[in-house]
Amino acid sequence: MTMPTTPNPNDTIRAHILRYFYDRNARATSRFGKKGSAVKISNAKRELKEQHGLSQQQVMSNLTYLIDRGWVKTIEQEKTVAVRGGTVPSVVTWYEVAAPGIEKIEGESEFQPQERYAGINITATGSSVITLGDGNVINAKFADLHTELNALKEAIAASGQLSESQKLDVSVDIESIKDQLAKASPNRSIVRILWESVENAVTVVNLADYSSRVAPYITALLAGGGG
Secondary structure, three states, rough: OOOOOOOOOHHHHHHHHHHHHHHHHHHEEEEOOEEEEEEEEHHHHHHHHHHHHOOOOHHHHHHHHHHHHHOEEEEEEEEEEEOEEEEEEEEEEEEEEOOHHHHHHHHOOOOOOOOOOOOOOHHHHHHEEEOOOOOOOOEEHHHHHHHHHHHHHHHHHHOOOOHHHHHHHHHHHHHHHHHOOOOOOOOOHHHHHHHHHHHHOOOOOOOOOHHHHHHHHHEEEEEEEEE
């Protein structure tokens, strides 16, 4: 007997929030600012209350879900604030619709990423693998490392202390490490060299929290991986 399904009451709220960010992106003339695609949380809360009567708690709890699902993303903008006696660093968090969120509303696009390992029967390798939404494949035992590498890469992209060239170099190294995670036994020599390069780059910026979350997984991989 099939039990009737009860609609999730939060889904209506999530639809309102996602549509709000989608519409903002569609109208945007810049990324930041009054007419930007990205918005500060205080403005989002106010406008969602005006448009749909949503409380701050409803916005935050459901926005957290949309971010975790990858439909909305955060952007951290670093700047310095003048105070008596000098300056102090300040980070402003902006919120913006992500590509999966746009596709949720618009439907599929020909620009969606294709399967990277098309034609290969991944399940026949005998390894427990996960196929990600971007077409990447990773060994399930490295899922946590993959997640932390993504967080580090996003922090690097949002950093105001690295040049665009430096951001690209480090991001390429991170992606190369992620490529190794499709293997049951990643090449330790390659991972070690790449991670040393990444660590050297992030030590000059305020990303220690992110790199310290990645480091234990890298250490474990180097102790037991292939290569």
